[in-house]
Amino acid sequence: MGDSLGKRFRILTFGESHGKAIGVVVDGVKPGLDFDLKSVQRELDRRRPGQSKLVSPRPEKDRVEVLSGVFQGKTLGTPICLLIPNKESDSKAYDDLRDVFRPGHAGYGVLKKYGIRDHRGGGRLSGRETAARVAAGAIAKKELAKDGIRVIAYTSEIDGITAQTIDLEEIEKNPLRCPDRNAAKKMEERVIFYKSQGDSIGGIVEVLARHVPPGLGEPIFNKLDAEIARALMSIGGVKAVEIGDGFQVARLQGSANNDQMDRHGFKTNHAGGILGGISTGQEIRIRIAVKPTPSIEKEQETIDIFGGERRLSIRGRHDPCICPRIVPAAEAMVALVLYDALLCQKDLEERAGTLEEIRAEIDSVDRQMIQLLARRNEISAKIGRYKREKGLKIRDPDRERTLLKERMTWATEVGINRELVQDLFHRIMKTSRGIQRR
Ligand SMILES: Cc1cc2nc3c(=O)[nH]c(=O)nc-3n(C[C@H](O)[C@H](O)[C@H](O)COP(=O)(O)O)c2cc1C
Secondary structure, eight states, X not given: OOOEEOSSSEEEEEEOTTSSEEEEEEEOOOTTOBOOHHHHHHHHHHHOSOSSTTSOOOOOOOOOEEEESEETTEEOSSOEEEEXXXXXXXXXXXXXXXXXXXXXXSHHHHHHHHSOOOOGGGGGGSGGGHHHHHHHHHHHHHHHHHTXXXXXXXXXXXXXXXXXXXXXXXXXXXXXXXXXXXXXXXXXXXXXXXXXXXXXXXXXXXXXXXXXOTTOOBTTTBOHHHHHHHHHHTSTTEEEEEETTGGGGGGSOHHXXXXXXXXXXXXXXXXXXXXXXXXXXXXXXXXXXXXXXXXXXXXXXXXXXXXXXXXXXXXXXXXXXXXXXXXXXXXXXXXXXXXXXXXXXXXHHHHHTOHHHHXXXXXXXXXXXXXXXXXXXXXXXXXXXXXXXXXXXXXXXXXXXXXXXXXXXXXXXXXXXXXXXXXXXXXXXXXXXXXXXX
């Protein structure tokens, strides 16, 4: 039930960590697009385990297969199914964990909910599931790039060490995907230290979305920030999401937090590019809190499925810090949300632009004009009665001159063609005289 995301660009992921494969069905891709399998594979390569000593050594190649929706390199407009086989799952390593709940993992809740669970490597709730999202996200990223939109994520903090500079070129050059080379080295030392202690460490990943046009997001319940938070919180291990200044705003005054504007646009970006759930056209800035990897060698207390108390030390192939592997997953989730929102907005703009709808607008304005003219005629009749009672002349050239001059000034103010207004009021005044004489 909770395996799908999106309205116009929909994904549904499937598979478990130690099953045959994991994968995704992507629906809502336009027909006739170039399908770039290489870019999908490239994104998967960034996410896959075994890339350095700072991540899980599971030697999974994550070779993606296209099962449907693509013909001779072009999308068919039908659902695209991407499959990523699980080739290197070492299920034996989980035999000892069959009856025990691993601290920090979902096993207890899964068993209570379904009454059955796949104990091998987290099953459906394994970090491995994010490979399916990354594959779908690659398609979204490619389409967003056509509108100049770019989504970039990086590790910004581990164990209190923060990136001081944001050098985007540096991100893929170090194993923690930190944009500050010096901070990356210090972070690496910390991660290796915790790993040597049989422990793990959390961190913060930042996501930036650049050149997002203003107007994306569907108030009220599908606000852009709400959708982004939902998508990012759905990644295993993500415990909090901040947009813009996030929790920091709770300590600010309105005068400091408001993004003031001048004729060049917004002067600051505390809001993180979203106001009222709608993108403002500024950079979208997001931070996510990533928890320390729950599977650790350090012995911990837990229980088994029979309620017996146990002590547990988890060995095997685990990420000592999940941040570098969350980076591509976070980019994918933000790209999926933004592309869906972009398609929704394009639908809205197209809808407002049909000839019938524009004509309906004109019809409505004309109707209001005619109703106003009818009202004007009633007032003219009233004036006629008054003038007759008081024995006044119907035609008053001074009043007509002033009236016309005044209407022309109003026309200039709102930028309407003066000739049109002059002709119109000559005609209206003639009609008014006729009504007053009746
Ligand atoms: C890319 C990725 C890799 C992960 N690697 C591991 C891992 O090696 N070991 C582990 O115990 N948890 C790992 N996790 C975290 C667990 O999947 C997650 O903490 C667990 O499912 C519980 O969910 P929750 O933390 O969201 O509550 C990983 C998560 C992601 C997204």
